[in-house]
Amino acid sequence: MITTPYVPGSLLWVDLGSPDVKASAAFYAALFGWEFHSQGPEAGGYGMFTLGGRTVAAAGPLMAQGASSAWTVHFHTPDADATAKAVEQAGGTVRMAPMDVFTAGRLAGFTDPTGAEFAVWQPGDTRGLDAVNDPNTLCWAELHTTDPERAKAFYRAVFDWRTEDMPMGDFTYTVVSPATGGEDAGQGGIMGLSEEMRQGGWTTRWRPYFEVADCDAAVGAAGENGGTVVVPPQTVPGVGRMASLADPFGAAFAVITSATE
Known part of the structure; x- marks a missing residue:
């Protein structure tokens, strides 16, 4: 099972790319009781879903032209740059090069050799989701x-x-x-x-x-x-x-x- 004392390689975050974040937030509010909190204009429309005050997921607008709405899973890495090199050496591709997200952490996106997209997160101020395994998480x-x-x-x-x-x-x-x-x-x-x-x-x-x-x-x-x-x-x-x-x-x-x- 997922645990919040996140270790390297663990599943620690999930976010939604949506063409209409407000409408998506309304859907998940009705389904799971989530509340959406925008991180402000500087975050480009990205925000957190919370349940009982704890962060359980996130969402933001689609950034790439032609992209379709999808959930992306993120795995913990202690070094996003080293993981990017490992991905390429193992036959995957770098979809989004490692980048700092303010002081929250360092993010990178990849595609595995079979075509599945995923991301990694090198924690800074944000370690990962606050709650997992509970109902509606x-x-x-x-x-x-x-x-x-x-x-x-x-x-x-x-x-x-x-x-x-x-x-x-x-x-x-x-x-x-x-x-x-x-x-x-x-x-x-x-x-x-x-x-x-x-x-x-x-x-x-x-x-x-x-x-x-x-x-x-x-x-x-x-x-x-x-x-x-x-x-x-x-x-x-x-x-x-x-x-x-x-x-x-x-x-x-x-x-x-x-x-x-």
């Missing part, structure tokens, strides 16, 4: 890719992640964890895109998961507020009840009501 991230083996090799080379393959019927699900941390440090998964998924419009991407108290109720709320149900609620024994959604501008994410012991 980030709890997991999942990479759907056309080449799982290449993706696993890439992220191991860049972050030194631990990986554990778990056969699940006709496919294998790989749980990824930071190099340091206990047995419960799993923070995400990697799985291949099936032909059925590809025909359904799924593409290579990282998809954030948000914990919810009631998966079915969350799916209903998403639909009532302009979202789209991509995969309806389904129960995975021992894991929980989950669904894949898209917000009104097409940003993909999932919700899950985790199974209890």
Whole structure:
């Protein structure tokens, strides 16, 4: 599970790029109860989503011409510049060169060799999200890719992640964890895109998961507020009840009501 004492390679931030930040904020307020707080004109429209006064995500306007709305997951790095070099050496590309974000930290954006975009954050004043795993907060991230083996090799080379393959019927699900941390440090998964998924419009991407108290109720709320149900609620024994959604501008994410012991 994600933990807020963030260590190198850990999932520590998630933000939304939107063509209409105000409208997106209204959608997630209705769905998760989030409040949006702009960081002011100097931040270019970027702002924080909070829940109970704690930062749980962020959002900002789309910056690149032709970009589509999407959630981006960020992983901790102690040195963004060194990570950029590691990404290139492992076959990825630098989408956004390392840059300082005021005194908050240092940011860089990349694309892995299979086409999935992600980012890294070198903490300064901002260490990461204040809350994870609680209802209506980030709890997991999942990479759907056309080449799982290449993706696993890439992220191991860049972050030194631990990986554990778990056969699940006709496919294998790989749980990824930071190099340091206990047995419960799993923070995400990697799985291949099936032909059925590809025909359904799924593409290579990282998809954030948000914990919810009631998966079915969350799916209903998403639909009532302009979202789209991509995969309806389904129960995975021992894991929980989950669904894949898209917000009104097409940003993909999932919700899950985790199974209890």
